[in-house]
Amino acid sequence: MDEFILLFHFDQTMGSPSPEQLKIYMKQYHDWVGGIAAQNKFNGGTGLSTEGRVLKPGNVITDGPYAEIKETIAGFITIKAKDFDEAVNLAKNCPMLNGEGNSVEVRKITGTHAKD
Amino acid sequence: MKESGLIPDLFRTEYRKLVSVLCKHFGFDQIEVAEDIASDTFLTASQDWAQKGLPSNPVAWLYYVAKNKARNHLQRDFLFANKIAPEIQNNSSNSTEIDLSPQNINDSQLQMMFAVCDDAIPSEAQIGLSLRILCGFGIQEIADAFLTSKETINKRLFRAKEKLRERKTKIEFPGETELEGRLATVLTTIYLLFNEGYYSVSQHQTLRKELCLEAMRLCTMLVENRYTNKPQVNALLSLMCFHASRFEARQDKNGDIILYDEQDVNRWNAELISKGGYFLDRAATGDQLSRYHLEAGIAYWNTQKADTSEKWENILQYYNHLLQIEYSPIAALNRTYALAKANGKEEAIAAAEKLNLKDNHFYFMLLGELYTGIDNQKAIANFKKAYAKARTQADKLTIQRRIDNS
Numbered sequence: 001m002d003e004f005i006l007l008f009h010f011d012q013t014m015g016s017p018s019p020e021q022l023k024i025y026m027k028q029y030h031d032w033v034g035g036i037a038a039q040n041k042f043n044g045g046t047g048l049s050t051e052g053r054v055l056k057p058g059n060v061i062t063d064g065p066y067a068e069i070k071e072t073i074a075g076f077i078t079i080k081a082k083d084f085d086e087a088v089n090l091a092k093n094c095p096m097l098n099g100e101g102n103s104v105e106v107r108k109i110t111g112t113h114a115k116d
Numbered sequence: 117m118k119e120s121g122l123i124p125d126l127f128r129t130e131y132r133k134l135v136s137v138l139c140k141h142f143g144f145d146q147i148e149v150a151e152d153i154a155s156d157t158f159l160t161a162s163q164d165w166a167q168k169g170l171p172s173n174p175v176a177w178l179y180y181v182a183k184n185k186a187r188n189h190l191q192r193d194f195l196f197a198n199k200i201a202p203e204i205q206n207n208s209s210n211s212t213e214i215d216l217s218p219q220n221i222n223d224s225q226l227q228m229m230f231a232v233c234d235d236a237i238p239s240e241a242q243i244g245l246s247l248r249i250l251c252g253f254g255i256q257e258i259a260d261a262f263l264t265s266k267e268t269i270n271k272r273l274f275r276a277k278e279k280l281r282e283r284k285t286k287i288e289f290p291g292e293t294e295l296e297g298r299l300a301t302v303l304t305t306i307y308l309l310f311n312e313g314y315y316s317v318s319q320h321q322t323l324r325k326e327l328c329l330e331a332m333r334l335c336t337m338l339v340e341n342r343y344t345n346k347p348q349v350n351a352l353l354s355l356m357c358f359h360a361s362r363f364e365a366r367q368d369k370n371g372d373i374i375l376y377d378e379q380d381v382n383r384w385n386a387e388l389i390s391k392g393g394y395f396l397d398r399a400a401t402g403d404q405l406s407r408y409h410l411e412a413g414i415a416y417w418n419t420q421k422a423d424t425s426e427k428w429e430n431i432l433q434y435y436n437h438l439l440q441i442e443y444s445p446i447a448a449l450n451r452t453y454a455l456a457k458a459n460g461k462e463e464a465i466a467a468a469e470k471l472n473l474k475d476n477h478f479y480f481m482l483l484g485e486l487y488t489g490i491d492n493q494k495a496i497a498n499f500k501k502a503y504a505k506a507r508t509q510a511d512k513l514t515i516q517r518r519i520d521n522s
Contacts, residue, residue, distance in 0.1 A: 034433075038470075038471060
């Protein structure tokens with residue numbers, strides 16, 4: 001079993017959802033993660049706040065990347081899967097993919113400490 | 117009450133206090149001495165009371181006698197140590213006065229709980245020691261609870277005590293920084309003890325109920341102590357109250373299990389349900405959400421018999437969250453059942469097919485339930501697979517009834 005990270009890229013040019021919509025999205029998201037956890041393939045992960053700070057060379061600190069780029073990372077989870085195929089299979093039902101412009105990035109975690 | 121019934125009752129409530137206080141005084145490495153003095157006190161009581169009749173205050177009598185026995189032991193020990201090792205004469209811990217104040221009795225029992233619930237020994241040994249030292253159970257009763265022999269239990273407890281001695285276990289509260297972690301082990305042991313009673317295959321109904329009540333009593337002691345009264349402790353107590361509320365309703369006169377759907381709601385214990393609610397409220401402080409919070413939330417909704425969408429949506433989300441904190445096959449199956457109730461059977465069947473639990477008869481029971489009304493042929497086929505995999509006669513009977521009804 002390897003560990004993979006699923007990064008949720010959210011297209012913020014599409015506008016923010018209404019509270020009712022958001023409630024539905026959250027349920028879909030939790031049902032999806034719950035399904036992965038029920039297969040004992042969930043490792044960890046969390047949502048991220050919409051605000052943030054970005055640090056750049058020369059001691060430059062700005063209030064988040066939002067003015068400059070169209071998408072933001074909404075959150076991530078890490079999962080257990082035997083290979084990329086399985087990881088992609090688990091990722092493809094992510095309800096965020098119902099939203100135009102959003103994407104889920106699947107990356108294998110290689111880590112610096114040896115693990116088998 | 118006649119002394120024949122009184123002594124076993126007193127043994128249940130006072131033995132653990134004597135052992136805890138004495139053991140704290142002597143140090144954990146002398147736990148057998150503490151147990152011997154406590155047992156010996158009860159032996160003296162049964163002989164003395166049979167001859168002279170009951171003392172006016174039996175508990176005070178026990179404490180007085182135990183104190184004297186401890187003092188004699190310490191003085192003998194002290195003389196012995198003095199002769200062979202005079203240099204320890206000024207050791208400060210040689211006080212011969214045993215502190216049997218209510219505060220020290222209470223603290224000692226809680227501290228003993230921390231001493232015994234140590235991850236260095238297997239969880240069944242933790243439960244065994246808890247039952248022996250903190251619940252005053254006899255070795256035979258513990259053997260009955262674990263469906264094993266007295267010899268096995270004796271060996272298990274002996275090895276566990278050896279291990280704790282090696283680790284130089286102390287009878288004291290863990291420091292503030294350690295508390296959360298140590299408390300987690302204590303709570304796990306209490307919950308296992310409760311489950312041992314609630315789900316065990318033992319036919320011994322009275323004993324099973326007693327295990328549950330003891331688990332609740334130990335948890336109550338933690339809740340009543342300022343130092344250990346944490347949200348997750350209240351959540352565990354709440355959870356056990358909710359479960360225990362169905363104790364009477366879930367078996368018929370012959371001791372056979374009555375499934376949740378067929379239970380008479382009037383036999384649910386309303387007092388325990390409201391107690392569960394009270395402790396769940398008290399658990400809702402701080403910022404951590406333990407597995408006990410989530411399980412108490414599920415247990416709360418299970419005390420609501422009506423099949424509302426609100427109920428199943430809440431249960432589903434609690435399971436979604438619980439599985440992320442701690443996976444277990446049974447939680448995965450229950451989550452899938454809740455998914456069927458909240459989102460429909462089609463979605464639940466798809467989710468169930470992805471579960472890798474094909475050795476588990478409950479898995480095929482679930483699939484049978486999910487296919488019922490959608491594809492009855494498949495439903496029966498799955499119930500039959502469940503029947504083939506079921507290990508106990510009681511489970512096979514339940515499944516056969518389900519097949520006959522479909």
